[in-house]
Amino acid sequence: DVGAAERTQPIRxxxxxxxxxxxxxxxxxxxxxxxxxxRENQDFVIGIRFTQGDIAALxxxxxxxxxxxxxxxxxxxxxxxxxAQRATNSIPIVFYGAGDPIGSKLIQSFARPGANITxxxxxxxxxxxxxxxxxxxxxxxxxxxxxxYDPSEPFSAAQAKIYRDSARRLKxxxxxxxxxxxxxxxxxxxxxxxxxxxxxxxxxxxxxNIPGLALQAMSRQRIPTMFFGPWYVEQGGLASxxxxxxxxxxxxxxxxxxxxxxxxxREIPVEVNNQIEFVVNLKVATALGIKIAPEAxxxxxxxxx
Numbered sequence: 001d002v003g004a005a006e007r008t009q010p011i012r013x014x015x016x017x018x019x020x021x022x023x024x025x026x027x028x029x030x031x032x033x034x035x036x037x038x039r040e041n042q043d044f045v046i047g048i049r050f051t052q053g054d055i056a057a058l059x060x061x062x063x064x065x066x067x068x069x070x071x072x073x074x075x076x077x078x079x080x081x082x083x084a085q086r087a088t089n090s091i092p093i094v095f096y097g098a099g100d101p102i103g104s105k106l107i108q109s110f111a112r113p114g115a116n117i118t119x120x121x122x123x124x125x126x127x128x129x130x131x132x133x134x135x136x137x138x139x140x141x142x143x144x145x146x147x148x149y150d151p152s153e154p155f156s157a158a159q160a161k162i163y164r165d166s167a168r169r170l171k172x173x174x175x176x177x178x179x180x181x182x183x184x185x186x187x188x189x190x191x192x193x194x195x196x197x198x199x200x201x202x203x204x205x206x207x208x209n210i211p212g213l214a215l216q217a218m219s220r221q222r223i224p225t226m227f228f229g230p231w232y233v234e235q236g237g238l239a240s241x242x243x244x245x246x247x248x249x250x251x252x253x254x255x256x257x258x259x260x261x262x263x264x265x266r267e268i269p270v271e272v273n274n275q276i277e278f279v280v281n282l283k284v285a286t287a288l289g290i291k292i293a294p295e296a297x298x299x300x301x302x303x304x305x
Contacts, residue, residue: 011044011260014070016062016080018206019050023076024231025096028249029256036257044260046074053209055079055153062087072259074252075119076245078104078155079205085117092265094255095119096248099155099204101270110270118268120251122243124204124228127276128159129166131241134278135199135226136170138239138296146197146223148177148188148214150207159203182208189217200225222288230279233304238288239280248273277301 015026030046038044049065051057062083065073073093075081081095085106093116098106101121107113136142147163149156160176167174175197179185185208200223202211211227215237218225227233227240255268281304285292297303 012070013046013072013074014065015046015048015074016084017050017076018055018079020052021050022048024245025076025249028246029253032250032253053206055207058083081106089116092259093117094252096252097122099124107270113270114266116265118255118265118270120248120271120273122273125162127242128162132166134241138292142198144173144198146175146200148179148210149203151178153205153207156203156205179208185210185213189213192221194221194223197223204228230277233279233281238284241278243273244275244277247275
């Protein structure tokens, strides 16, 4: 039992991510645990294993966290959650941002996730079609949109299908580009011309740093890009439509608290983060010479000026 009253050691939370360091969700988790009365380093410690866009390294990183004897695994994105699930069937796993947790067989149902896993989801697949719709609303002339993704990542392949269907409905030509190596990813963006591609939408997976390369390409080739999270817009992306990941982490802290107090993860229903943000960077729009349709701008939850 993680929550034994006579614990002398802090609870060890192993965060597994395909990112480049602490994610907004990890920060949210830490902040909310402190608000619940837990003291960092005395009552809990968070150790982070990040694979820097290398999803092939996730299984090994997950096994190392298990071998280190962490008490709870905390994951972002579908890839890290699956890697954690394969690495242990006993250590509690709390995920956030797993997109389609039933479809990706992370859980059996929202009410009773089953086994050693629970978490906070944001139904990302349902957001993808809306994301493309908002992109088109921002720039009505948008007709050719690039979607680069790693086909070995199941969630990205599921996203490709959603984007394909939405593009057809919105009369957008979706240019799908499958990326199988880091070199492929780099070449995809290097070879891109603004007259071939009017905009870019991105997979949720950080495989081969596709979102990061898109951010660089956006400033270099001046191609408007729609991201899935506000962090990228704060770093100079044009817009994002998706969950507030910091909020997902905060929400997950309540689940972690229950596990620490002895509740079995299988008994803890999976929650949904309904806080969806549409963030627009007007400075970037001006730099790119884009006039965003006023009705789209009016709907933004946050505008960076």
